[in-house]
Each structure stands twice: as C-alpha cells, then as structure tokens.
Amino acid sequence: MKRREFIKTTGTAVAGAIIFPNISFPKRNPKNVVIIGAGISGLAAAYKLKQNGMNATIIEARNRIGGRIFTHTFNQENLTCELGAEWVGASHTRLIELCKEFGLELLNHQFETHLILDNQYKKAGEWDFTPEWNTKYQALLNQFNALPPESEAKKQYDKLDWWRFLVNAGISEKDLEIRELLDSTDFGESIRQVSAYAGISEYAESSEKNEMDYHIKEGNNQIIFKLAEAVGSDNIILKTSIEKVEQRNDSVTVYCANGNRYEADNVICTVPTYSLLKINWQPKLSNDYFDALNELQYSRIIKISVLFSERFWKNESLDMITDTLPHYFFHSTKNQDGKKGILTSYATGDRAYILSKMKNEEKIREVCKTLKSAFGDVEKYAERAVNYYWGSDDFTKGAYAIYNKHQWLNVRETLNKNHGRVYFAGEHLADWQGFMEGAINSGEDAVEKILISLK
Ligand SMILES: Cc1cc2nc3c(=O)[nH]c(=O)nc-3n(C[C@H](O)[C@H](O)[C@H](O)COP(=O)(O)OP(=O)(O)OC[C@H]3O[C@@H](n4cnc5c(N)ncnc54)[C@H](O)[C@@H]3O)c2cc1C
Helix, strand or coil: CCCCCCEEEEEEEEEEEEECCCCCCCCCCCEEEEEECCHHHHHHHHHHHHHCCEEEECCCCCCCCCCCCEEECCCCCCCEEEECCCCECCCHHHHHHHHHHHHCCCCEECEEEEEECCCCEEEECCCCCCHHHHHHHHHHHHHHHHHCCCHHHHHHHHHHHHHHHHHHHCHHHHHHHHEEEEEEHHHHHHHHHEHHHHHHHHHCCCCCCCCCCCECCCCCCHHHHHHHHHHHHHHECCCCEEEEEEEECCCEEEEECCCCEEEEEEECCCCHHHHHHCCCCEEECHHHHHHHHHEEECCCEEEEEEEEECCCCCCEEEEEEECCCCCEEEECCCCCCCCEEEEEEEHHHHHHHHHCCCHHHHHHHHHHHHHHHHHHEEEEEEEEEEEEEEHHHEEEECCCECCCCCCCHHHHHHHCEEEEEEEEEEHHCCCCCCCCHHHHHHHHHHHHHHHHHHH
C-alpha cells in the first residue's frame, strides 16, 4: 500500500482568500497525521508514528530541517560548531537511545570552568563559591529532592523567582554574582526572570555537569538527518509555512501560505509560541490558551563562534564564565582534530542583544578583548567567525522558553492541552524543557495521546 495518503491540492489566492478547485477527495486512511515543524520534536513524532504504522507528513516553514539544532561547518577546515543546541545530557535517556539506534557516536563534551571576574582570570580549581554557600546550597538541593513528586511543598517554589529564592536563602553578594553569571547561561536571561521551581529542579535533578556531557560526533544535526532518513524525505515538505488550521468533526485541514492544503485525522503542532500565535485557528483556541501563549517569553541568546588559527588556550576542555559582554566561552572543537580551533561565545539576555547589534569584526574584537586577561593578545589568531542571534529568529524570537514565577505549573499545563484533534508539542512543553530531550519527549507524548484516542 502507498505510504502517503495525503491529499494535496493547490488553490488560487484571490484577494487574500484561497479558492480550491471543486474536486472530490478520495477516502482518507484514518491514520494520517500532519506535523507542523521539522525540528527534533516533529521528526521524533513522525518517527514514532511510522513505527506505529501511521502516516505522517511534516510541513516546515524554513528551507532546512532541524529548527533550533543548527550545526555550522567551516568547510575548508572541516571543523564544526553548533549555533543552536550544544550538549547532550547524561540524563537525556531518549536522545542517547536514539543516537545508539542510529549508530551515532557521542563524544565527551564536558569542560572545566575558568572564571574572569573584575578583570581577574582564575583557572578551574582556583575559584569557588564560599564554603558556607556550597554547604547551604547542597542542603537546599537535598531538601528539594526529598519532597514527594508533585507535592504541595514542591509547588511552593513556583511562587517566587530563582534570584529571590537565593537571596532569601542568605546567599552572599559575591556568590550571587557568580550564580547569576552561571545560571543565566542555562536559562538564557537573568535569574530574576526564572521560576525558582525551574531553577531548583534544574540543578537538583541534573547530572553532575548539569547535562553538559556529550556532543554528537560530526555535529548534532546528525540526529536530525538520521530521523529524517527514517521518516522518509518525501514525507517532509520544506519552505512551506502553515497559516491556518481548521477542524471539522472528523478531520483537520491545514492551509499553507503557498496555497496548498492538507487533510488529516490529527495534527501535531510543534512550533514555538511566537509562530503558534500567528496561525489562524478555526475554531479559535480557548482564551486561557491564548493568555498562556502571550505570557510565555523566550530567552535571547547569541552564539559567536570564532575560528582561531591556533588553539592558544591549550586546554582542550576549556570553558570560561566571565562578567563581560561575551559572557561565556567554550571550546567547540574539543575532540575534533586540527591545529585550528573554535572558541564560541555564548551570551544571554541584554548582553546577547547588544552583541547582536555589532558588526562581525566588532564581535570578534569584543571576544578577543575579553580573552586578553587570560591569554594576552589573541586577535592575531582570529581568522573569521559565524554567529546567530536567536532573539530575532523569524520563527522563535528567542532560543528557548523561559518560565517565570507562577508559570511553570500554570502556563505549561495550559499549553499542553490539546485543541480537539490538534496536539501540541515542542521544547516548551516538556519536563526537560529547553533541551533536545524535552523536544523529543513532547513529540512522542503527542503521538501517544493520538494512539490512546484511537483505542
Ligand atoms: C542557542 C541555543 C542553545 C541550546 N542549547 C541546548 C543544549 O545545549 N542542549 C539541548 O539539549 N538543547 C539545547 N537547546 C534547545 C534545543 O535546541 C531545543 O529544545 C530543540 O531543538 C527544540 O526543538 P523543537 O522541535 O521543539 O523546536 P524547533 O527546533 O524550533 O522546531 C520547530 C519548527 O517549526 C517550524 N515552524 C515554525 N512555524 C511554522 C509554521 N507556521 N509552519 C511550518 N513550520 C513552522 C520552525 O521553522 C522550526 O523548524 C538550545 C537552543 C538554542 C537556540
């Protein structure tokens, strides 16, 4: 039997309306699903549908698959860096399982964190939080871990932001400054904008290196290519943006900006909230759902990957937190052979925005200026750079969702509700929110819900 049973018709756009030729549709296979978005969430959902004998068509607005997984290769040097997702966490069991299944090798991507604060450079091991805070912090994490899952006591953490929580716990000014610098790289904005629930669960439940453990050999986009291959490239339609989703009793019609439309029994929508709000939903989404979409913000992150003619930093496992504009650095080409190497600056929030406004040469200069207190004048080694500012990405307007106080338990719960035959997925909805793992889990969960609805 033919795998794809989708009905694709081309309409004519007249004064903003789409008029379709008067054709009769053949009877549909009752298990057709349209997936909006070919990020890892959409691809994982399609793969699971295929494994369950169902048909999936993925429709993607960009001219590439992968969404926020965005590997860049410096072709001449054959060195790669990630402009989107970087680390695979040791606790990210589903992603690790998929890598195994597809024969992808995971390379160690753990680092030893150096520090530049107030213009003073300290190597890993030469700096730390105060002993009092280390003891207190561990006790706070243990206390959280000891609470029963989904208990009222756990929910209380969502009532305040992570910064306030730490201040209330008595953190010193200096310890707080370093926590802010470190944790804002995880959340993508100041910890004043992060729910304490999101904050404490991130650090209490994560691997020792905070899920910064591995990287997929030859780039994280390898998992994207493998999933796409498994799903079948003829089931993935690129450069096609969904504008409208209309439901009737027994089917859903998805309308594309180019006039095409697709009919399905179910839709899995994996797009970030910014894109989701632009889709015309018929019938409309509930007011609660709209409110939740409008509430959720995404973090501003810029990655600037500079190719240097020499690995002057010597230490293959270098990463470094700083109080300067480029914010955080790490060695992208760890485990990649070559004399040349890439250091990536990863800046968040206002820092990211300010850097995004600079010309490419200015960005490189800013990076080298920061590195000076650790390695001297390194601008002579800088060859070229690539960068990507997620704050102005056309489809996300941010890197990943950032749950503020009162949002983790309310907003996320609302956004997880299905809209009739439409199920939502994507990084922003998952327990492992902000990670590839979460995006996969949410896509697979959406399929699970469809399977249950068919029983
Ligand atoms: C800078 C940065 C650093 C990160 N670091 C890490 C990390 O170290 N480790 C980690 O695990 N994760 C990391 N992440 C997060 C990870 O990249 C995401 O969680 C994951 O890739 C999200 O996948 P997704 O499928 O949910 O969304 P996306 O990848 O955003 O996929 C959604 C797709 O929908 C498409 N789309 C949008 N609107 C429409 C429309 N109307 N019609 C059709 N298609 C549409 C988009 O183009 C996009 O391709 C990082 C992300 C960024 C940006």
